[in-house]
Amino acid sequence: MDEALKFHFVIDGDNFTSAGEASVEVKKKLRQLGFPPDVIRRVSIAMYEGEINMVIHARGGVADVLVYPDRIVIILEDHGPGIEDIDLAMQEGYSTAPDSVRALGFGAGMGLPNMKRYTEEMHIESTLGVGTTITMVVNVQ
Amino acid sequence: MTVAEMACALNLEEIAAGDTQREVTGGYAGDLLSWVMGRAQAGDAWVTIMSNANIVAVATLADTAAVILAEGVTLEPEVAELARTKGINVYSSAQDTFTLCAKIAALL
Numbered sequence: 001m002d003e004a005l006k007f008h009f010v011i012d013g014d015n016f017t018s019a020g021e022a023s024v025e026v027k028k029k030l031r032q033l034g035f036p037p038d039v040i041r042r043v044s045i046a047m048y049e050g051e052i053n054m055v056i057h058a059r060g061g062v063a064d065v066l067v068y069p070d071r072i073v074i075i076l077e078d079h080g081p082g083i084e085d086i087d088l089a090m091q092e093g094y095s096t097a098p099d100s101v102r103a104l105g106f107g108a109g110m111g112l113p114n115m116k117r118y119t120e121e122m123h124i125e126s127t128l129g130v131g132t133t134i135t136m137v138v139n140v141q
Numbered sequence: 142m143t144v145a146e147m148a149c150a151l152n153l154e155e156i157a158a159g160d161t162q163r164e165v166t167g168g169y170a171g172d173l174l175s176w177v178m179g180r181a182q183a184g185d186a187w188v189t190i191m192s193n194a195n196i197v198a199v200a201t202l203a204d205t206a207a208v209i210l211a212e213g214v215t216l217e218p219e220v221a222e223l224a225r226t227k228g229i230n231v232y233s234s235a236q237d238t239f240t241l242c243a244k245i246a247a248l249l
Contacts, residue, residue, distance in 0.1 A: 020197075020202070023202060024227075041202075041204070044202045045178050045179060045202055048178065048198065049175060052195075105173055105193070105196075106195070108173040114175055118179075
């Protein structure tokens with residue numbers, strides 16, 4: 001029961017156009033595994049936001065997805081600059097993304113709030129100059 | 142209404158085609174991708190002026206029925222190819238977002 005199916009992805013920090021490939025892959029796998037559409041949607045949106053954040057702020061990172069029958073755990077780890085003020089970063093509309101990223105339709109300050117909205121649990125561990133690890137859990141109802 | 146029927150009724154130019162027999166069940170307009178991903182519903186026709194490669198990922202993840210590029214916006218060849226590879230329906234129109242949305246709403 002507690003034996004998880006594991007997927008590991010490397011998020012390329014230099015390639016803005018390939019960002020999202022890991023999320024799309026997870027979506028495909030969860031669909032093949034027969035998870036409910038709402039669960040798949042929430043997992044893939046939360047993961048995509050995390051992927052984009054890692055590309056914008058941290059030159060990429062790694063993503064691990066653990067699939068259990070009753071929950072899906074997403075762990076995103078980067079070695080970027082870290083988040084200075086997590087409470088501030090969690091506020092809708094707050095963003096430190098550069099204008100070049102905003103021109104692509106990102107940087108609206110919705111990433112972390114969306115990740116929280118679509119998951120049951122979300123933990124952020126971040127150390128300035130060292131990196132950030134975000135763990136999210138989506139329950140399968 | 143299917144995607145193909147909508148494209149015909151609105152005189153849209155096809156940029157990339159996947160399953161054009163898919164049913165359009167609603168509509169959404171927006172250019173902030175996080176916002177769209179969080180709010181657009183599966184089966185929506187998504188009207189936007191964004192044309193970078195990330196719209197393909199957002200359309201895939203949000204499971205929209207079609208992307209309609211307003212105001213004459215079109216895709217770079219490599220982005221169009223990516224959309225085709227992923228089976229995403231993308232159309233272009235010279236009309237503005239408001240006009241397109243009003244017409245889609247009337248068709249639904």
